[in-house]
Amino acid sequence: xxxxxxxxxxxxxxxxxxxxxxxxxxxLRNDLGLKGTRFGCGNGQCGACFVLIDGHPAPACDTPLxxxxxxxxTTVEGLSKGRELHPLHNAFLAEQAAQCGYCTSGILxxxxxxxxxxxxxxxxxxxxxxxxxxxxxxxxxxxxxxxLRAARE
Amino acid sequence: xxxxxxxxxxxxxxxxxxxxLSQWLHVHRDGTVSIYSGKVEIGQGILTALAQIAAEExxxxxERIRMVPADTALSPDEGVTSGSLSIQDSGVALRxxxxxxxxxxxxxxxARLGVSGGDLRVEDGSVHxxxxxxxxxxxxxxxxxxxxxxxxxxxxSPRDYRVVGKPAPRRDLxxxxxxxxxxxxxxxxxxxxxxxxVRPPHNFAGLISLDDSKVKSMPGLAAIVRDGxxxxxxxxxxxxxxxxxxxxxxxxxxREADPPPRDVHTWLKEHAAEHRVISEKENADARxxxxxxxEASYTKxxxxxxxxxxxxxxxxxxxxxLAVWTHSQGIFNLRRDLALALGMREDAIVVxxxxxxxxxxxxxxxxxxxxxALLARAARGRPVQVQWMRDDEFAWAPCGxxxxxxxxxxxxAHGGIVDWEHELWSNxxxxxxxxxxxxxxxxxxxxxxxxxxxxxINMPLPAGAADRNAVPIYDFPSQRVVNHYVxxxxxxxxxxxxxxxxxxxxxxxxxxDELAQTAGIDPIAFRLRHLKDPRGRAVIEAAAxxxxxxxxxxxxxxxxGIGFARYKNLxxxxxAVAEVEVGHDVRVERLILAVDVGLVINPDGVINQIEGxxxxxxxxxxxxxxxxxxxxxxxxxxxxxPILKFSEAPVVEVELIDRxxxxxxxxxxxxxxxxxxxxxxxxxxxxxxxMRDLPLTHERIAAAISQST
Ligand code: FES
Ligand code: FES
Numbered sequence: 001x002x003x004x005x006x007x008x009x010x011x012x013x014x015x016x017x018x019x020x021x022x023x024x025x026x027x028l029r030n031d032l033g034l035k036g037t038r039f040g041c042g043n044g045q046c047g048a049c050f051v052l053i054d055g056h057p058a059p060a061c062d063t064p065l066x067x068x069x070x071x072x073x074t075t076v077e078g079l080s081k082g083r084e085l086h087p088l089h090n091a092f093l094a095e096q097a098a099q100c101g102y103c104t105s106g107i108l109x110x111x112x113x114x115x116x117x118x119x120x121x122x123x124x125x126x127x128x129x130x131x132x133x134x135x136x137x138x139x140x141x142x143x144x145x146x147x148l149r150a151a152r153e
Numbered sequence: 154x155x156x157x158x159x160x161x162x163x164x165x166x167x168x169x170x171x172x173x174l175s176q177w178l179h180v181h182r183d184g185t186v187s188i189y190s191g192k193v194e195i196g197q198g199i200l201t202a203l204a205q206i207a208a209e210e211x212x213x214x215x216e217r218i219r220m221v222p223a224d225t226a227l228s229p230d231e232g233v234t235s236g237s238l239s240i241q242d243s244g245v246a247l248r249x250x251x252x253x254x255x256x257x258x259x260x261x262x263x264a265r266l267g268v269s270g271g272d273l274r275v276e277d278g279s280v281h282x283x284x285x286x287x288x289x290x291x292x293x294x295x296x297x298x299x300x301x302x303x304x305x306x307x308x309x310s311p312r313d314y315r316v317v318g319k320p321a322p323r324r325d326l327x328x329x330x331x332x333x334x335x336x337x338x339x340x341x342x343x344x345x346x347x348x349x350x351v352r353p354p355h356n357f358a359g360l361i362s363l364d365d366s367k368v369k370s371m372p373g374l375a376a377i378v379r380d381g382x383x384x385x386x387x388x389x390x391x392x393x394x395x396x397x398x399x400x401x402x403x404x405x406x407x408r409e410a411d412p413p414p415r416d417v418h419t420w421l422k423e424h425a426a427e428h429r430v431i432s433e434k435e436n437a438d439a440r441x442x443x444x445x446x447x448e449a450s451y452t453k454x455x456x457x458x459x460x461x462x463x464x465x466x467x468x469x470x471x472x473x474x475l476a477v478w479t480h481s482q483g484i485f486n487l488r489r490d491l492a493l494a495l496g497m498r499e500d501a502i503v504v505x506x507x508x509x510x511x512x513x514x515x516x517x518x519x520x521x522x523x524x525x526a527l528l529a530r531a532a533r534g535r536p537v538q539v540q541w542m543r544d545d546e547f548a549w550a551p552c553g554x555x556x557x558x559x560x561x562x563x564x565x566a567h568g569g570i571v572d573w574e575h576e577l578w579s580n581x582x583x584x585x586x587x588x589x590x591x592x593x594x595x596x597x598x599x600x601x602x603x604x605x606x607x608x609x610i611n612m613p614l615p616a617g618a619a620d621r622n623a624v625p626i627y628d629f630p631s632q633r634v635v636n637h638y639v640x641x642x643x644x645x646x647x648x649x650x651x652x653x654x655x656x657x658x659x660x661x662x663x664x665x666d667e668l669a670q671t672a673g674i675d676p677i678a679f680r681l682r683h684l685k686d687p688r689g690r691a692v693i694e695a696a697a698x699x700x701x702x703x704x705x706x707x708x709x710x711x712x713x714g715i716g717f718a719r720y721k722n723l724x725x726x727x728x729a730v731a732e733v734e735v736g737h738d739v740r741v742e743r744l745i746l747a748v749d750v751g752l753v754i755n756p757d758g759v760i761n762q763i764e765g766x767x768x769x770x771x772x773x774x775x776x777x778x779x780x781x782x783x784x785x786x787x788x789x790x791x792x793x794x795p796i797l798k799f800s801e802a803p804v805v806e807v808e809l810i811d812r813x814x815x816x817x818x819x820x821x822x823x824x825x826x827x828x829x830x831x832x833x834x835x836x837x838x839x840x841x842x843x844m845r846d847l848p849l850t851h852e853r854i855a856a857a858i859s860q861s862t
Contacts, residue, residue, distance in 0.1 A: 002372070018392070026392040035339035036332025040461050041543040042395075045791040048461055076332030085331065092330045096322060096757055099765050100196025101329025102336065102462040102510035130799040134791065136461045137196055137511045138768030140802035142761070 005065050009034065010078030020066035025049050027065055028075060036076040036105045040134070047133030050106035051075050057106075057113045057132075076105035079112055088112060091150035092143070099137035107133045111147045120151055164304065167191070167246035171229030172301045177250035178207070180258070180293035184278065186211065187219045188247065191231025192239040193482060194222075194325060196511040197821050198758040199239045201323045205754055206244050209316045210251035210309055213278045213289070220324065223506040225488050233483035233585060235514070235648060236616065237724055237819025240754060244817060246302070253306040254298065261292035311752055311813040318813065320757035325508065337480050337507035338465045342536040345467070346375055347391040348528040349398035349539065350596070351384040351405060355548050355644070355785025357599065359408040360384070368400045376531045377401070381601030385528045387537060395542070412783045413643035418452045418557040421578040425637035431614055432624040432634040439571040439630035443563035447671055449664055451560070451845045453656035454778035456553040456649055457794055462510025463546040464517030468525035469536040475502045475529070479522040480509025486587020487519050494523055494597040494604060513769070515647035517541055517550035519586050520595035527596055544789040549595055552779050552786075553649025554580040554609070554619070558660040568672030570683055573632040575623055575661065580639050581609030582618035582652040595645075609646045611638060616721045622654040622826060625661055626719050627683040644779070644786055650766070651825035654720060655773070658826025659833060659847065662716040666834045667843060676715055676834065677702060686719070688726050688749050691810060693717050695747035696728035699808050710735050714834025716827035725750045725823035726810075729767065731803075731831035735839045738851045741771050741803040741832055746824055748807060751815035759820045764805045766824035772797035774829040776848050 002017045009032060016031040023042075028034045028051070037060050040048030044059040051060045052074040079086040088108050091097075098104050107130055114121055114129035121129070126147045127140075135143070171177070171191075179187040188207045194200045200220040208215040221227060231242055262280040263273060265287050274281045278289040311318070328335040353360065360382040368377065368386070374397055375387040384401060388394035414420035467478040475497060481487045484504040492499045504522070512518060525539040541549070556579040563572040586593045589607035597604040611618035620636040649655075669679035677697050684690055696715065697703075705713055712735070717728040726749040734740045744767050753759055776795050780787040788794040829847070837843045842857050 018390070022390075022392045026390065029339075030341070030391055033341070035334040035336075035341075038336070038338060038462060039540065040463070041791060043543070043790065046461055080331065089330055093322070093326060096326065096761060098196075098323075098326055098329055099198075099761060100462075100509075100511035101326060102196075102460075104330055105332045108330075108332070124800075127799040127802075133799070134461055134796060135799075136459055136513070136769070136796065138765035138772075138797075138802075139761075140768060140797075140799050141764065141805055144799065 005069065007068065007073060008071070009073045010075060018065055020064060022065045023061050024051070024063040024065060024068055025060040028060060034075050034077050038102060038105060047106040047110065048103055050109040050133065052109055052113060055113065055116060057110045076108050079108060086112065087150040087153055088115070088147065091146040091153065095142050095146040095149060097139060097142035097146040099139050103133060103135045107135065107143055115151055123148060165242060165245040167229060167231045167242045168249065168302050174250055174253060174300055174302050175298040176229045177247060177302070178254055178298065180289055182290050184290045185217050185219050186213065187221050189221050189228045190243045190247065191223055191229045192234045192243045193506045194508050195234060195482065197762060198323045198755065199234070200325065201321050202240060202754045202758055203243055203247055204324065205316045205321050207247050207251045209314055210248050211255050212275060215316050215321065217278065223484050225484050225504045230485045233486060235482055237720065237821045240817045240819050244754070248308060249304055249306070250302050252308050253302055256306045257297055258289045258292050261297065262287050265292065317754050318756070321755050335508060336462065337467065337478055337509050338462060338540055340467055340478060340507060340538070342467065345536045345538055346387045346389065346532050347394040348385055348387050348525060348537045349394045349542070350524045350545070351386070351398050351401045352545055352549055353382055353407045353599065354409055356410040356412060357382060357407060358410040361406045361408055363401065364404040365401060368397050368404065371397055378528055378531045380527065381603060382599035383527060383596050385524065387528055387532060409784065413781045413785055417455070417555045417643060417781070420643065421555065421557050421639050424639050424641055425578055426640045427638040429636045429638065430633065431620050431636050432632060434630070434632045436630040440563065442565040443571050444566045445671060446561065446563045447668060448559065448561040449667060449845060451558045451660040451663060453556045453659065453847045455555045455644060456773055456777055457547055457779050457788065458513045458516040458550055458649055459794060459796060460510045460512055460516055460546065463541040463543060464521040464550065465509060465538065465540040466521040466525040467536055467538045468522065468529040470529045471534050473501060475526055477502065477504045477522050477526060478507045479504060479518055480507060480512065481518045481522060482512065482515070483585060483587060486585065487522055490586035490592035490594050491523060491526060494592040494594050495526060514553065514649040515551050515583070515585050517546055520549065523594040523596045547789045547794060548786045551584060551645045551647035554582055554646040556619070556653065556656040558656060560660055560664045562664065562668055564668060564672055568674050570629050570668060571631060573625060573629040575625070576635045576637065577619060577623055577653070577657065578637040578639060579619035579653060580642050580646040581611050582646065582648055583612060584609040584645065584647040608640045609642060615723055617653065619653040621652045621721055622657040622718055624722060626686065626689060626722055628685050629683065644781070651720070651822040654718065654822065655770070655825045655829060658716065658718040659829040662718070662827070662830030663833050663845065666714065666837065680717060689717065689719060692726045692728040692747040692749050695808050695810060696730045696745055699747065699806065700730035700745040702730065710839055712835045712837070712839025714831045714838050716830025716834060718826045720823040724818045725820055727823040727827045729824065729827040729831040731828070731835040733832060733835040733839055735836055735854065739775055739832070739836055739849050739854065740801070741775070743804045743806070744771070744828060744831070745806045746808065746827070747810065748820065748823060749810040749812060750818050750820045752813050752817040753809060753811045754817055756809060759809060760807045762820045763807045763824050766821065767805050767828045768797060768802050770825045770828035771803060771832065774832050774848055776850065778848055
């Protein structure tokens with residue numbers, strides 16, 4: 001049965017009607033129109049759908065709506081402040097750190113969580129932080145360079 | 154090297170098929186130029202490279218170029234975006250079209266200004282003479298480009314290039330990196346319904362029964378669609394469509410066919426239907442000098458394209474007309490097969506390209522388009538979006554074919570190869586739409602009136618398919634290469650990045666190392682000894698130099714190795730050096746690749762493609778194989794089909810050899826074979842043991858070690 005939900009996403013309060021078991025992913029993409037969070041596997045194994053829940057990266061595909069009531073959700077769209085891009089976005093552009101870009105949103109989320117707690121990560125720490133994210137295009141090294149660049153700048 | 158000269162003289166096929174100048178570009182009053190290409194963006198950066206080419210020949214800033222997404226109603230038909238051919242096909246056509254357009258625009262401008270051609274000053278589309286000025290944007294009109302593309306207009310000399318050859322940021326990346334809607338998965342048309350298909354088990358032989366009583370009453374369900382064994386759902390919400398799909402899957406019972414063979418490689422050898430000698434050189438004199446002979450067999454498993462974003466499509470039927478949005482690599486071919494499957498006329502269908510996740514070959518993109526169209530029939534004019542679930546993609550997208558290979562060679566007393574034989578067994582490497590009498594679209598085979606599933610085929614040499622790169626590039630006096638084609642398919646196969654080249658180069662280059670070792674010669678020196686082609690020698694030498702091959706310090710468990718090929722024997726040259734450490738698993742520490750793609754259009758684009766190809770090939774080589782079980786494909790999620798992770802990705806260094814005087818060729822597939830061979834050779838170097846079956850997993854290595862002791 002559909003229920004009424006109030007979510008805090010990227011600093012905004014939004015309301016929607018959905019069944020409590022609905023994965024957060026579909027509420028974000030289809031109810032709130034935040035398409036940057038993407039479906040890849042549906043069971044927490046690829047990272048394409050990662051969002052920050054109270055600052056921790058978590059798979060939106062595997063997170064039911066009932067579990068996020070009262071929590072603070074940040075999606076890739078919420079990393080930038082208005083028109084101003086997050087340093088990670090700029091670093092990814094500077095490094096041209098993507099091929100198809102489908103995995104990128106989730107990788108930015110994992111990277112943002114890392115930089116929030118570790119201002120100067122080593123390359124190894126970056127790789128470890130991104131290990132739950134899959135990239136099929138082989139853009140790994142560019143992305144790692146981009147995260148290190150964002151940390152420097 | 155007559156291939157180079159031929160490429161230059163031949164009129165590109167894209168222009169044969171789309172001869173009118175107006176099919177390629179349109180100059181707008183606002184100072185922008187629309188460029189139409191039939192090639193599509195699949196994450197390889199092609200639209201950026203084509204924009205560079207167009208801007209260069211028009212002599213205008215690249216920012217003025219608008220690349221129009223391919224659309225059967227608007228774009229030239231350039232077949233399929235595959236085989237690393239987009240620069241050769243579309244790039245060459247656009248170069249000619251834009252050069253001619255510039256000439257026509259300048260003629261007009263000259264006439265307008267009332268001066269003779271020599272006095273003009275032209276800058277970024279503005280034309281000045283005798284104190285007066287006009288512009289391309291003022292001079293262009295529809296009539297001007299309503300003519301055939303001629304090949305008389307002078308092309309700009311590569312020496313004068315200002316845009317081509319310089320790194321250009323990818324035009325699509327700002328959106329993709331900021332997380333803005335850009336993919337077909339992100340499109341939301343007004344009134345759109347969400348669809349899912351309830352796929353049968355992989356060894357489908359029919360639907361016995363379907364109890365839809367529980368699902369019917371789900372709130373938000375719009376329709377259950379059934380046509381023979383094709384079952385789909387439509388819902389107002391995507392999550393409801395997924396729940397309905399899951400519930401119906403449990404409520405369906407299917408008739409199943411025989412399971413796939415257990416040992417695929419033996420099975421392939423037993424089921425070959427055609428045997429073709431594709432290269433034969435006989436030199437009895439050379440053969441008589443043989444003192445030692447060697448033979449070895451190699452295998453490659455079925456591989457999955459395994460895109461991170463499962464296939465997706467949108468379809469809408471309105472007033473008997475079908476509109477489809479797809480990330481297919483061949484929109485015109487897809488339209489043809491959709492017409493066949495749906496019993497519609499082609500001119501009642503428009504197919505538009507929308508960007509998807511990287512595909513690396515023929516995945517489920519085309520199939521999803523038919524799924525969406527079939528469901529759209531029940532949507533009363535509303536658009537329908539279908540995205541496959543992860544297990545749909547693994548189970549139903551075509552696989553890259555498994556292959557078995559046997560090589561034999563003979564050496565003379567000085568370590569020279571005097572005879573060479575290469576045999577391969579494989580299914581066909583292409584079952585793309587647009588080529589057979591029946592539609593090559595999955596759902597069409599499950600309908601109440603099913604179409605026949607076309608067999609995967611091989612394109613002929615010189616590009617080849619299963620036999621791509623099977624003919625050695627080395628200069629052997631005697632050789633014989635045989636392609637054993639297996640028509641019957643245990644699982645559906647089609648094009649995966651580089652087709653047969655991956656396995657053929659892996660086998661040839663592994664075997665070259667085995668022969669070098671037998672002859673007691675350094676692997677690089679051994680290759681150079683058998684190779685005359687100067688561009689081939691140059692990439693091998695460049696990779697060895699950059700890797701400091703001669704200064705290798707031996708250490709326990711570490712090894713280095715080389716692999717080399719010219720893609721298709723007519724495309725990009727690539728040599729790879731791998732440095733590995735073998736402990737519990739193989740760890741590739743560093744890959745050094747030297748690449749020659751002729752003229753480099755976008756250096757960073759080429760490097761990005763080579764890096765990506767090398768890392769993907771490392772993943773295939775170390776980890777990947779599609780598992781088969783009683784019901785067909787048993788790798789249904791990432792847990793059953795692991796790919797390389799961030800912590801496992803090697804350092805990749807790329808050395809580009811620019812040859813501005815030679816035609817540009819694609820880079821996207823050049824690294825696949827050489828990287829695999831370099832890794833296998835490095836592992837053999839580290840272990841003193843030869844691994845001939847891919848992937849080089851921990852289990853395989855442990856087995857090889859225990860066998861050898
Ligand atoms: S889609 Fe959520 S982890 Fe893959
Ligand atoms: S850039 Fe394509 S999957 Fe990562």
